[in-house]
């Protein structure tokens with residue numbers, strides 16, 4: 001067979017793999033290709049609501065934290081599009097999500113190693129190479145980087161009702177015009193995406209406006225994202241490394257305690273909603289009935305004539321209540337989707353806290369040869385911490401993966417860049433977190 005063998009094939013081209021593709025660009029020593037199933041780049045288009053912003057700094061782009069001089073940076077995008085000074089003078093508090101998506105699209109389509117319209121159907125192994133199968137070809141590679149991202153999560157009991165019209169996940173919110181004029185809409189989920197949907201709905205006026213918007217959340221209140229400096233230190237390599245070294249029970253409890261550091265609602269979105277409610281009630285005397293209902297756990301949904309009947313259980317009192325809606329929007333989050341693709345290798349992969357177990361370099365722990373690796377991106381939140389699914393450490397994680405493929409030290413310039421000493425002092429010394437060689441020593445401890 002004269003099939004070329006790649007050093008690395010990336011599956012999926014969202015920000016996680018695009019970052020690796022950008023950092024590998026021009027490196028001829030790594031023969032690589034990245035495959036994306038969509039025919040052109042898109043970044044959660046179905047949730048691209050007007051006025052939404054990036055929840056992280058623009059420096060947390062595809063490359064800057066690993067390689068600030070890389071031509072695929074956000075600043076480089078602004079420069080190449082002749083808008084660096086206007087961007088500065090506009091003094092945005094946050095970068096528009098639409099503009100950041102355009103940046104990502106530019107980085108994807110100007111990189112000739114990124115191929116669109118090729119869905120990877122399976123990843124298997126033939127004792128020497130990974131076999132990556134798409135509908136049009138079979139490719140061989142020494143390493144595979146799975147960056148297939150996330151898929152919508154809807155509670156089990158509601159899945160059979162999803163129809164894309166009156167009952168759908170927030171990921172499809174903007175895929176078509178939502179004709180909700182004069183109707184009752186229920187938005188389930190108290191995170192950022194639920195908040196953005198509610199804001200869009202209550203901004204509507206006249207015949208486009210719903211007659212009722214109910215916002216239901218299991219949380220005790222509509223709670224803000226904690227974006228303060230020390231909380232942001234949870235999104236650093238030093239915390240991710242510390243987190244990785246802890247036991248499963250500690251990690252699980254930590255994620256629960258600190259959920260608002262990553263899944264709270266941006267303060268500006270909360271303010272926009274509150275101010276809109278004020279204007280509607282006291283100034284415009286809007287006829288729209290807005291019901292804010294935290295503390296509610298939705299436990300059932302049924303068809304009731306032409307409407308939907310939601311059954312909620314009050315988290316505090318345990319009482320059940322019913323709420324009718326014509327349209328139900330599930331803003332109930334996402335789950336990693338790496339599992340399906342790796343199904344042929346399922347029995348060869350180790351598991352950890354329900355996830356594919358990864359080593360310190362984000363390679364799946366498996367029973368194959370040690371120089372053949374399956375890197376898994378954005379699928380190890382329970383092992384790597386809060387930052388794993390978002391953009392904060394994307395460029396750093398990419399550098400770790402590349403270093404591993406090139407048999408370089410995993411140590412990066414960012415690793416020691418922290419004020420906080422998370423681990424007990426002797427443990428961090430043993431671990432090499434402060435060692436100049438950066439060669440980390442695996443502790444036999446709790447993992």
Ligand SMILES: Cc1cc2nc3c(=O)[nH]c(=O)nc-3n(C[C@H](O)[C@H](O)[C@H](O)COP(=O)(O)OP(=O)(O)OC[C@H]3O[C@@H](n4cnc5c(N)ncnc54)[C@H](O)[C@@H]3O)c2cc1C
Nearest residue numbers: 012014015016037047054055119120148149150378390391
């Ligand atoms: C609306 C929204 C806004 C967000 N905003 C922020 C933010 O402001 N800041 C932040 O830090 N994080 C944000 N996030 C978190 C988000 O998960 C990350 O920003 C980022 O999208 C993760 O990138 P990814 O590449 O891992 O996954 P994804 O972006 O999901 O990309 C995965 C890609 O893989 C492709 N794919 C899947 N299966 C296959 C296959 N079999 N073959 C080929 N291709 C395949 C998909 O088509 C997709 O393009 C946001 C998430 C959402 C939903």
